[in-house]
Amino acid sequence: MNADALDLRRYVAHSPQSAAVWLALAALVGFGLLRYENFGSAYNLTSFLNYNSMFIVISVGMCFVILTGGIDLSVGSVAAFTSVVAAYLSPYGIQVALPGAVLTGVGFGALNAFSIIVLRIPPFIATLAAMLAAKGGALVISGAQTISVDWTSNFTRMGMESAWNLLPWSIVIVAAVVLVLWIVIERTSLGRTVLAIGGSEDASVLMGLKVARAKAFVYMLSGGCAGIAGVILASGFGAGQPLEGIGWELSAIASVVVGGTLLTGGLGSVPATVAGALLLGLVFNILNFENGRGTISISAYWQMVIRGGFLFAVILFQARVTARRPGAGRPG
């Protein structure tokens, strides 16, 4: 699929869903621009990207995990935990807080990797346990309070200011991460191994691929991505938020699935995942605008229902696609 990504016709033929996501995204943006006056405003663009940069980075980490056929349910709690860590480190500036928080996230990822690879515990149980541990841990280290960041250091610049007066720093950093990860999956042997594991883990082992190493990598990567999201969270809201992150893993999984990545692993793409995350975010952005116009009145509780409905629609679509693809479905 490496060459396919560059050839538009083959891209559409090979992953109709990814193409559909980009089309849907373009259609929604067009709809928003035509219907709402302030939709294309710098303010809306900035706040939209700033908020969704957290979900984009988590979704891309999740994409890697799902490509291997695994799942990481701990990302939301880990982001909450790392946001507290980042808030504590904020007096030393972003140059300390960002690596510190990311390393903490990688640590949780390493914990997941250990449970999954060494103890052979199924990924969703292992990461569910990590989710509990991170949630409890975040409450313990913060004393169940939001931890205010140091406003005098450069820490809040990341979540609140724009680079070159153009785009928020958060989205610049996330874009760089996405770009690197895209190259990793498309152009490196590590990326090839990740895809191969999702195709068939047993075959990958038999072929002599470094399966354990690649699996450890994806979980640590996912933890690290959650760490970045935690920093953006703390920086953008001015506080470490131990109670945030509930349901983020679901948003991330939904983004990955919407982007056309097969939940069984082995097939998927990084840019389409970003498109999926943007699409999900845009749906809520447009709902907010509609709420503002008074055409509809939707409480916050509907968000969960809509998110679930969205996931349902995409899974139905994916089930049809996989059914048509001979040999790609699950056995049994």
Added chain:
Amino acid sequence: MMVQDLPAARPPRRAQWRKLARGNGGVAALIALLVFNALVTPNFLQLQTLFVNISQVATIAIVAMGMTLVIATGGIDLSVGAVMALAGALAPLIFQSALGTAYPGLGVAAAIVLPLLAAVACGLFNGVMVAVLRVQPIIATLILFISGRGIAQVLTNGNLQTFKNPAFSYLGTGKILGLPFQGWLALAIAVALFWVVTRTLFGRYVLAIGGNERAAHLAGGPVRRVKIGVYVICAALAGLAGLIVVAINSASDAARNGNLMELDAIAAAVVGGALLQGGRAPVFGAILGALIIQLVKYTLLANGVEDEVALIAKAAIILAAVYVQQTRKE
């Protein structure tokens, strides 16, 4: 699970240790917990403590038994907590409606039957997703895990519903022979499910599907129907548990009812001896598991350990239990 000593004569080989832990670990852990509490926790050996724990453990046990059946087919149901919230939100809406207040008896009956039907519908949805559309159980049940609680909150507008309805509250506060009603209910369900698993064709197929789904299918088993059946049973039991929680509190909070119950239920099922790969359905094991989970919770709470630390302890229990159960894979 880690508490027992090995007999000195046996070589401390890992496989043997695991086998021993798998066979008796649950019972040993329960006894250890009881002894520990009797020695350390103040006022543990009192009837009041027993009542509190039975009324708390019943909901976990009821959900865990349904989960055990789902896990026995090699599946999982993450939506149980959301289904609890949905059923729990519906009940007060029904018996507090105009019709429910006009005919109190009918209102309470409808407030039990209709939420259970809603739960069954959720189970049907899960089952069809898994068995017919062949979506992985984690993902299929994730849909209702997200939106089920959302629907409950939309229905109640996110409000806490409080009520006074002795007839309905009997579900959670009634007593038979001095012991909480829901404890007896859980026991009755356990006996019924045990009979289903060991004595009926349905039970045979549940185990067969978990053992080898393809073989069960090739042998002419009604794989789809049985799989849908286990999700329906699991959801119905979750709905019942949701009603009990609401009855205990005389209040329904859609945001909190059944929150994280999927974890407790999975943990209880696994601690009770269910294999995540399927093929085993220890119904009474689920009750044992639920007792252990509840006692750990109670022990930490009664000894002044913070809730947050209790979460971490729960995570460790789940990991340990699954690790010990993971031998059949090799």
